[in-house]
Amino acid sequence: MRRIITRNWISGITKKLQWFKRGAWGIWFIDPPKDVSLDGHRIDSVIQYTDTVITIYFGIVVLALIYFIFKYRTRPGHKAVYDKGNSKKHVSISVVMGLLVFFSIDVVIESMSFRDLKEAFWNFPKGDDVIRIEVMPQQFKWNFRYPGDDERFGPESFSDMNSDEVWDEDESFIDANGNGYWDPSDDIVLMSEMHIPVNRPVVIQIAPYDVIHSFFLPNFRVKIDATPGMVNAMWFQAKETGVFEIACAELCGNSHYMMKGKLVVESEEDYNKWLRSQEIEGPRDDWYDPDYGLFHWGWEWKEVI
């Protein structure tokens, strides 16, 4: 018995030492979350390039600083050189070095970034292949909407989501102006869990119910803000299956830290199976309440971009 206690005590110390080591050398031990996306490596490589170059420049600065501190420290007999550094030579050297920094770091990362934005992040995929999902965050959960059989999100537009009209099943296909609605009941509405198939581009459109949230996928290196009154869009593609976390990156209230979601990346087969199971049960489960406004969110998919 005594022995076990001693061993625990020792392992406690070892653990403490370990965290100290990990802490002190955090940068050498901690990697970003595993990148499972098609384009995440682009962001990683911009970061790595910047890491490398600024380490070199900062290293030079630190070496110069240490050298100056040692070489020019005050001591008997040592005098400063009266030099205002205003000569053309000095000014042009510092301007040239400034430009060197600009062209070796800024211009490179800028062109990398522009290229990646053009080729990937702001180049939205089109075509039948694309999975479309609408996301509506609210304090403090994520709502997801899939278009269902009719391939349309409906029926209400975002602006009158708060209108007083209560959903009436009998009149569900005609609004006050005599315009037809499409049946929303085939939409698949989920809370806090999002399913996507692997290796297919996913486009999300996002608008929150109440305050600003931010849809952050650490494993995909992307995030997009959700601002009330506007619909934002983002796309990503998974290259591995698994379950990943969705985080809210914008302070949204006292339970902001618990506002997480689950992103399930499945094989095409599993995804279709899951989708079918959702369609059969549909939103008219026992939890579906037609009077509950939050089931009526959704907006017509915006094909611009």
Place this chain on the structure above:
Amino acid sequence: MTHKEQSFISKYIFSTDHKVIGKQFLWMGLFFLLLGGFQALLIRWQLGHPEQQVPIWLFGSYLFEDGMMTSDHYNQLITMHGTIMIFWAITPLLIGAFGNFVIPLQIGAPDMVFPKLNMFSFWTFFLSGVVLVASYFLPGGTAAAGWTSYPPLSTPVGGIPGLGQVFWTLSITLMGAATMMGAINYITTIIRSRAPGMGYFKMPLTIWGLFLTSILNAIFVPVIAAGLILLLLDNVLGTNFFIAGGTASIAGGDPLLYQHVFWIFGHPEVYILILPAWGIVSDLLSVFSRKPAFGYKVTAICMCVIVALSTVVWGHHMYTTGMSPLLGKAFMFLTLLISIPSSIFFLNWLGTLWRGNLKFEPPMLFAIAVLWVFGLGGLTGLYNATVTSDIYLHDTMFVVGHFHYTMAASVLLGGLAAIYFWFPKMFGKSMNPLLGKLHFWASFIPLNLVFFNMMVMGYAGHHRRIFNPMEYEFLKPLAGLNEFVTTMAIILGAAQFIFVFNFIYSMAKGKKAEVNPWKAATLEWTVEAPIPHGNFAAVPTVYNGPHEYSHPGVSDRDWIAQSEPLPAEG
């Protein structure tokens, strides 16, 4: 230029003497610095030891029920920590205290141009502090929507109870009014009251920094004031300027507008805070290298260029708001342009040290530390300026680490350098240099371990403003690092007691300071402390630039004051 005898109240409380007002700002700034620092420790405690009682030496059981912090407390803490540090600690320390104390003395003026406005500025500022502190006694607690207070979270629909947000908005608006008064005063004084002979390019760089800061303040504080008044209306009158979506009572508000207004002010605000520190550091490096500031004119011009650029880059705070690609690229390009003037004047700082005669007094140590932290902070800004890397790093601890390096560390260390440097002139006593050096090392090392590791955590995906990072699987590996950072933050906090002790002890029992203990060339060192109301017995005439050190024409000493004519070149 003598002033008649004054009563205690008009001499020390409602004083119009810039030196007294400067000290009033100093006391207030130091008080709020301690308060903000204490809040930082509470925040760090929660992140390093989630779901554990806040210990008694952090007043855990007095502040929270059962000593357990809730997420409401946490959000209030992060909001007030940011707000207090930016607006009530750094602003009064560097702009209020040293702006007031140093500007008239360094330009050879008897006082500010508008002494009464100066007094009103302080008392408005004091009132704003009272309103802010009063919000702690509200039933719902203080504001809790972050120091940026993005609506709709900061409006009634955001679900944060109580009047905290109203008090916050009011106090910042009042603070803005005080800052405006100060800015107008500083600009006018610097333009109108320079001693004969002091051209713009003979002003110390400290004055350049404060001058540019005041210009930015005068232009951009009204912008945030306008935004905050709209936010106030949303909060108290039920308007919908910044409310939209499902909770809006009428259509038409735009939360994004607030972000634009906020950052049009907010980005220049970064430079408002850092420019005085840059100026002070540029001067101090020259004083303690016994050598003229390298490329003085170029440094001044670079600061002007940065000020101009800082007004057109606010969009880089908003890359993830769904900004139009064209705007995103434009903001990125403009932001990256700042690195040209920044690297030029950074090189000038190194150039000042080059071939100097470096004296490592406490102000010099802190000034060199600013070089270090600003170098790191500036370079890590590149990640945030780049749209793609910012998509990942935005709203993570990386941003927190980055702006603590640029804003907190450089401004704080710059401010401490300024306190160590001007203390003899302000109080007529010298501070203990040994304790000063101890304070330096005990602050500088843990400070780096705190802020650098914040960036490491941000790179690992740790997002900002979360009460308990252990909620997320992907943040579990960071538990050890979080705990380590907390320990370092506590050491950093404890080290400040060395400073507090040194400050108070030196003021009471310190050795009487010489007129010019650092052998500096600027005008404030030509008058003996305590400086009378009215400053100079006779208006000085300026002959030289501010950094005439080790001039070959002077043989008996290595400096020559700005008001002494140089010996004829031979």
